[in-house]
Amino acid sequence: MKRKRSIITLGLVCITLSVCAQVNVSFVDNIRTIQVQVNGKWGEPPVMLLGSGQYVDISFDDLQHNYVRYTYRITHCNADWEPSQLYTGDYMTGINGSTLIDTYEQSVNTEMLYNHYSFRLPNNNHRLLLSGNYKVDIYEEDDDEDPAATVFFSIIEPVVGIDMKISANTDIDTYQSHQQVEFNINYQTLTTSNPESELIPVVMQNHRWDNKVTNLKPSYLRPNQLVFNHNRSLIFDAGSEFRRFEILNEYVPTMRVDKIKYEEPYYHAYVFEDLPIKSYKYDQDQNGRFLIRNSDDYANDTESDYFITHFVLKSPQLADGDLYLYGDLTFNMFWDDNRMEYNPNDHQYEISIPLKQGSYNYQYLFVPNGTGTGKTGPTEGNFFETENEYSVYVYHRPFGSRYDKLVGFKNIKYKE
Template identity: 45%
Template sequence: MKHSFIFFFIYLFSLLPSEAQTTYRTEIFSPKRIKTLQVKQPNKVFSTQVITLGSDEQIEISFDDLSSHFTRYAYNVIHCNTDWAASQLAQTEYMQGFQGLTIDDYANSFNTTVQYVNYRLLLPNEEIQLKVSGNYVVRVYDEEQPENAILTACFSVVDPQVSIRGEVKGNTLIDTYQQHQQVNFTVIKKNFPITFPQRDLKIRILQNDRHDLRISDIQPSTILNDRIIYENCRSLIFPAGNEYRRMEFLTHKYNGMHVESTSFFNPYYHVELSTDFPTATNSYAYDQDQNGRFYPACSRCDDADTESDYCIVHFSLDMPEIKGGNVFLNGDFVQNLFKAENEMAYNPDAQRYEKALLLKQGNYNYQYLWVKEGTGTGETGTIEGNFHETENEYTIYIYYCPPGARYDQLIGFQTLRSTQGQL
């Protein structure tokens, strides 16, 4: 029995080395079966994917399996460096508990035309505790096929040794109150020893949780005894973008926000959205968006996680075809990734881009991004436009990694909004 346990443990670890060179993202690998992946703090409609080390805070990972029958899913927890590749730490150094535990919190859908099973995992939990700060990825797989992940979910754990103060302004080194936004911030060291910040700190900044717009390798403009200042740095300038488009469908009985029609063609309900148009040449217009987020919701239901139905949602963007690249739907509902599942197809007869996606009833933010061939960066300027007035959310991650360190400590985290200051 003892030898069987040892071989089982070795087997679980054998799954990890092949992924050592992988750069992880929150991502679905079985898109026809797995839907509505969310990574957030529990009991919050919107939140960051960051919790504090040693606190009572948890991360909630939820998703739907449209196979309509229960599958026993298991998961591994992997510690990562700043760039989301597996770190050098052994499992016993970053967590207390075992790999390969199963997800036992699940529920069948109720009163929906599309049957599914909703799964939910909370971390840390009674079986797994996290020991160190940094980035973590949860790899979820069918227990009978451990070599094939169905999804990965990323989150971070901060050990707050420094504080961050910052601002976002439209007056930049590139232009003045036009198409860009400048991030300025100061790291207040407190009593944490940072002897050489140019070398020992790694800083990552995201706009609206988009990794394709991530800024890194930033050097300070001023270093003082108690603080490190990053101000008026050209590397901290972002394209301003535009407010996200919004749509909502909560019931089959009436049309929701930005919905043109709802109809049933067996076996799905189809939601036809109102036609969208480019806004790049328009004047800026404020709209209270949620910076790319979404959440399941349904009318007259008790539990949106299990009572929201799935519908085929039809998107259309009326504009001439753009050569030399592709147009993608973007937002948290597609994990801010550029994949075939959310690439728009051009219809030359209708002279518009089109895409149909199977989505869960709820409220959605989305935008159309142009990705030039040979790049992995989505551009807002071509379709949505760039306006310095846009309300964006910037997340700042401060990692400490001095020479000889075996992992990157996350010692500071802050969220800034371009119109409201820091959160």
């Protein structure tokens, strides 16, 4: 497969890596299926407890198939995912050069050949010493300037408590199309001279980067508590449950797959045609995630094949913006590789991408021209019943500090 740099665009808006923080992303076509898991727990946010013995597993596939030596480099980041002012020795042991990823396996009995690479942190080379955000850049050994991929995770030292609730009774509508987050930060065990300025909360919906909320100011203060109530910036479009499908077998279509065909040299999977969603329907989705597995549930990392997967959304063409296939399957990004093309003859949006066998969540998000935020309304609808997942990260930056500590984290779903 030809290797090329992907151009990340949003109309005329260029995305910087710090804006895309917490998005595991490949910058080349041949790197696919990036996964980051803490303690082997699928579907959980990548947050480790400092000094707990927990670990993070990082893996990816290289569709070049021929062996390439990959290395990684670790950077400590602040709440905004810009590099902190720390020296390497402040936040980790070992030399933070280009560390070789020496665990890899070739695919077995697959039409699309690939190598599966994996490594774990901490390891014998590196032990992480501080809480906060961590970025891991992955490089081809002969190119240590431009990363082939980047992954993210966080380490927490829990010092503050977070009380959090989600309501569909919002400050702009009542049980209609929005959900509102309210939370308190309890800091009685934290040493701080100015909690209002030193504590930095970040709020996310379904681990999306594009509509995350930062620069929050508390509504009011109580003794040892910051209260964030009735804040309109914490009102989110409710959206709908993620659409789902499975590719498990080379011969038999599985959930929401219309047909499987072998078109030399690869298998092709055709997802049933979609329509814009007009009313709420409950489905037990995974809020945009994917799970790699095959019908035998055996050697999933190396014996699961890649299928060219075809998506169609029957819809009139949407004006003044672009439509994107969205979810972990496209790195939660709006870029050229997952922008859908409109077919005026068949009155539908279309896209085809290679996906590894497994179970997938996805949505179609509309991005108005000149913006960087995906909208669910035109294609997915907005329904207050939707079981969205919300995360609050709380960072602490004392006056004069050179980095942001992660001192609080809470992750809940609406209706929990």
